Amino acid sequence: MSDTEALSELSRLLDIMARLRAPDGCPWDQVQDFTSIAPYTIEEGYEVAEAIGRRDRPALKDELGDLLLQVVYHARMAEEAGDFAFGDVAKSVNDKMIRRHPHVFGEDAARDAAAQTEAWETQKAAERAARAETGTLSGVAVNLPALTRAAKLTRRAGRVGFDWPDAGSVLEKLDEETAELRAELPGGDPARLADELGDMLFVLANLARKLDLDPEACLRGANSKFERRFGAVEDALAAQGRGPSDASLEEMEALWQAVKRTERP
Structure with a gap:
């Protein structure tokens, strides 16, 4: 499919969503809002990941379409509220990509992947500061899966020196947390058990990070x-x-x- 055809199909999708949300459109679509659609958005992201995991390209094409629909859906509701439209969403991410890749779109020197990762994080930190998010852990989405969020939180902390030196030291911490959970078993206090088990899961998420693995x-x-x-x-x-x-x-x-x-x- 050519770029022209792709743009035509995207325009068609925007028109379809507008029609569904119109007063004479679909009754179900008309009553949805950001909160009611958000779970579907999350679900579609997982279904994309599942198709990738199965290496099922036809399914991936279908699931990516479903995910794109979620973006269009949210953008349409925002446009109806007078906040922003799909074009603003596209412009925002375009500007962000150019801003975060000055070695490609600007005059900065070429970088290898490691240097680009470091520069990317520096740029993201500057963007958070501009939004008055000054804490090291600011901006890590609360609704991320808990294991993913644990890895992200400690990756941030690690950038300022608060981290285990290697995977072996994380395993030692896991032994410590396992012993603490074991000590709580005879008492059977649900709150204490939950606290200690949470500590163990947190350490496991960090072990995955140290091994350069995705805990999820x-x-x-x-x-x-x-x-x-x-x-x-x-x-x-x-x-x-x-x-x-x-x-x-x-x-x-x-x-x-x-x-x-x-x-x-």
């Missing part, structure tokens, strides 16, 4: 692995005419270990 992606991978292996256990039991409720924990564990062995290289 790691957990998604573990979830998928668990689903796959437990499904195989159920299949093995079904072949015997049974289900999980008919088997002992020892039997299911033996089947689980058998599945693991088949997955090893």
